[in-house]
Amino acid sequence: MTYALELRNVSKHYAKFDLEDINLALPRGCIMGLIGENGAGKSTVIKLILNLIQRDGGEIDVLDTPAEVFSAERNAAIGVVTDECSIPDQFSLKQVNDIMQDIYPNWDKAAFFQLAEQFRLPDKVRIKTYSRGMKMKLSIAAALSHHAQLLILDEATSGLDPVVRDEILDLFLEFIQNENHAVLMASHITSDLEKVCDYITYISKGRIELSMEKDRLLEEYGIFKGSEEQLLDIPEDAIVRVRRHPYGAEALIHREGVNGAFHTERPTLESIMLFFNKGTQR
Amino acid sequence: MRGLLKKDLLLLRSNFIGLTLFAALYAVLGYFSDNAGMLMGVLAVLVMMMPASSLQYDEYYHWNRYVLTMPVSRKMVVQSKYLLVLMLLCVTFAVGFAFTFLLSGDIEEAVFSTVVMVCMSLFMTAVSIPCMLKWGSNRGRVIIILLCGVFGVFIGVFSAGIVLPMQLEVLPQMPGEAMKESFITGEMLQALFLLGSALATVISYKISCRIYEKKEF
Numbered sequence: 148m149t150y151a152l153e154l155r156n157v158s159k160h161y162a163k164f165d166l167e168d169i170n171l172a173l174p175r176g177c178i179m180g181l182i183g184e185n186g187a188g189k190s191t192v193i194k195l196i197l198n199l200i201q202r203d204g205g206e207i208d209v210l211d212t213p214a215e216v217f218s219a220e221r222n223a224a225i226g227v228v229t230d231e232c233s234i235p236d237q238f239s240l241k242q243v244n245d246i247m248q249d250i251y252p253n254w255d256k257a258a259f260f261q262l263a264e265q266f267r268l269p270d271k272v273r274i275k276t277y278s279r280g281m282k283m284k285l286s287i288a289a290a291l292s293h294h295a296q297l298l299i300l301d302e303a304t305s306g307l308d309p310v311v312r313d314e315i316l317d318l319f320l321e322f323i324q325n326e327n328h329a330v331l332m333a334s335h336i337t338s339d340l341e342k343v344c345d346y347i348t349y350i351s352k353g354r355i356e357l358s359m360e361k362d363r364l365l366e367e368y369g370i371f372k373g374s375e376e377q378l379l380d381i382p383e384d385a386i387v388r389v390r391r392h393p394y395g396a397e398a399l400i401h402r403e404g405v406n407g408a409f410h411t412e413r414p415t416l417e418s419i420m421l422f423f424n425k426g427t428q429r
Numbered sequence: 430m431r432g433l434l435k436k437d438l439l440l441l442r443s444n445f446i447g448l449t450l451f452a453a454l455y456a457v458l459g460y461f462s463d464n465a466g467m468l469m470g471v472l473a474v475l476v477m478m479m480p481a482s483s484l485q486y487d488e489y490y491h492w493n494r495y496v497l498t499m500p501v502s503r504k505m506v507v508q509s510k511y512l513l514v515l516m517l518l519c520v521t522f523a524v525g526f527a528f529t530f531l532l533s534g535d536i537e538e539a540v541f542s543t544v545v546m547v548c549m550s551l552f553m554t555a556v557s558i559p560c561m562l563k564w565g566s567n568r569g570r571v572i573i574i575l576l577c578g579v580f581g582v583f584i585g586v587f588s589a590g591i592v593l594p595m596q597l598e599v600l601p602q603m604p605g606e607a608m609k610e611s612f613i614t615g616e617m618l619q620a621l622f623l624l625g626s627a628l629a630t631v632i633s634y635k636i637s638c639r640i641y642e643k644k645e646f
Contacts, residue, residue: 178491197498200645235440242439250434250499299498326606383613 151175151297151329152196157189157205164189166353169205173346175296175327179317180340180361181333182416183350184424193301193352196331197227203248210297220259223253230302231283232282234289236275240268251293259292266311277308286316288404290320298330300320304339304402313337316343338414341365349420356423361416367412369402371410381405388426433501434516436492437483444482448475456528457576457606465539467528469546472521472628479517480510480558494646499503503644505636507562510607511630515555522547539576544619549580551626555633 152173159166166188173179183189195209198214207214212221232335234243240263248254264271266284274282282308290298298319304312319330320343334340340347341361348358358363371381374395378386385404388399399422403409414422448471455471487493496506522543530539553576560571 194494197494199494199497200477201643218504219502222498225498227495227498229491229494231491233491235436235490235492237440237443246432246436246439250496252500271447272636388610 148174149211151210153206153208154192154196154333155206155379157192157195157207158203159200160203161196164188164353166193169195169350169355171355171358172350173329173331175329176323177345178323178330178332178343179348180344180416181331181348181350182335182337182340182420183333184420187350187355189302189350191329191353193299193333196226197225197394212317219252223251223293224296226293226295226298227288228283228290228300228303230299230305232274232286234274234282234285236277236282237273239426240270240285241307243274243285247289247292248412253293255292255294256272259288262288262291265314279287280308280311283307284311284315287318291318296328298328298332300330300332302334303332304334304336312339319343340418347416349423351423362366364419365415367402368414368419369400369405370397370414371400371405371409372397373410381409386428388422388428390422390426399423430509433506434512436548437509437513440486441479441482444479448478451475456495459528460532463532465525465532466542468528469542470526472525473546473550474577475522476514476517476555477557480514480554481561481566481570481573483510483513484558484561484569488566491646493644494540497646504638506635507641510558511544511634514550514558518547518550532558535585541619544623548622548626550622551630553577553580555626555629559633559636559640562637629645 148335150172152171152208154169154171157166157169164186169188171179181189181192191200191251192262195202196209198217201215210221210224212218239247240260244254244259247259248256254424258280260270263285266283266288268277268285269286274285277285283303290300300411304315307315309340316339319332320360323329323330332344344361346359347364349356352365359367368387372395373390378389381400381407382404383400386397387401389399399414399419400409400411405411452471452475453466453470459465459468471638497503517586525546526539526543529537529542533539556576557569557573560572
């Protein structure tokens with residue numbers, strides 16, 4: 148299996164926050180969702196991958212090149228969309244195209260204008276008149292217009308309505324049809340990730356809590372709801388996290404660790420995230 | 430590189446229009462008062478303000494963290510800012526030189542005032558660009574204003590003939606006829622200033638590259 152992205156024991160230390168032991172591998176042909184609460188370290192991981200900040204330890208390979216080594220060829224094969232549009236809003240679509248085609252050797256003008264049309268981006272006005280959603284669509288159009296192999300998206304679908312989000316998720320699924328392509332997608336909209344991701348990596352407080360195939364994750368874990376007494380019947384090592392409510396308790400459990408007599412519900416990414424974040428160890 | 434310069438020039442277009450009108454006003458004032466120096470001063474400020482504005486736009490739009498994901502090295506980003514300065518210098522001082530020459534009809538005066546302004550602009554940008562890259566464009570602008578003040582005082586003192594005669598005792602009546610008689614000619618002084626400002630620009634570029642290489646976005 149070849150990887151579009153590999154992080155090995157990566158760390159970054161700030162005065163009030165540490166990112167420690169980050170290990171993840173994104174195989175080509177896959178979409179990986181990066182989830183975690185605000186301030187968990189998702190954007191820091193993305194900045195490290197893009198070499199926008201310097202790491203304190205570990206190794207990062209992006210498209211088979213060390214992240215810290217500048218490679219124009221490698222960067223031309225990466226499309227990046229962050230949570231805000233960094234394209235100056237004084238420009239028009241045509242000016243964005245003019246600039247980008249002078250920057251990217253592989254810029255595809257036809258693809259750019261076709262995507263702009265698909266996203267219904269007006270071409271006669273400046274970007275400053277666009278809504279937030281339209282600006283995000285412009286960033287996505289730019290990221291998809293230079294034949295990238297790796298898309299790195301940091302909250303790229305935030306601010307978009309469900310219809311447009313669905314349209315964009317379809318574009319990502321289409322993008323991934325090429326088995327050389329890969330997508331790393333950090334998002335708070337876990338339903339989007341559930342829809343398109345092959346892998347899920349959950350970061351909490353600067354550490355990776357889990358990183359695995361999405362289907363396996365949703366199969367392996369289950370949610371048991373019952374009383375405190377019923378919880379006592381569940382083997383200790385099967386319980387991952389417990390959340391207690393005034394009317395009972397619920398537990399995130401390893402399905403394999405309990406027998407079929409226990410009825411468990413299929414978890415969602417959001418519920419797993421909440422268990423890890425708000426739950427306790429029994 | 431072309432894309433980066435195109436982006437800067439397009440972004441600065443509205444600033445250009447305003448400053449061109451400002452320069453035109455000073456050209457008219459200079460014409461009627463028979464003083465080309467005012468226009469030269471405005472042109473020098475124009476050259477200084479453009480990279481500052483460009484860096485400020487980059488910060489505002491978070492352009493740096495975006496551009497560095499493109500096939501653009503950190504060095505290229507820095508190079509583009511210095512190239513922008515050089516391009517502006519060529520255009521603005523060609524205009525300034527032509528205006529001074531037309532007004533005075535004296536090529537030596539036109540060359541002298543152009544050289545002084547080129548050197549001044551280069552020195553100022555050589556200091557301000559690394560400062561803005563290190564501490565941000567807002568603090569960088571404060572530094573430019575302080576520099577303008579320092580240069581203003583320097584020029585005032587220089588033209589009053591206080592500094593150089595004190596430093597170079599061989600030239601008791603600088604500036605003036607004595608300069609022509611001394612072993613340091615006006616041309617030599619101009620060449621020295623040009624060389625110094627070119628050297629300052631090269632050093633400034635190297636420092637900027639080092640600052641930008643380590644900068645986190």
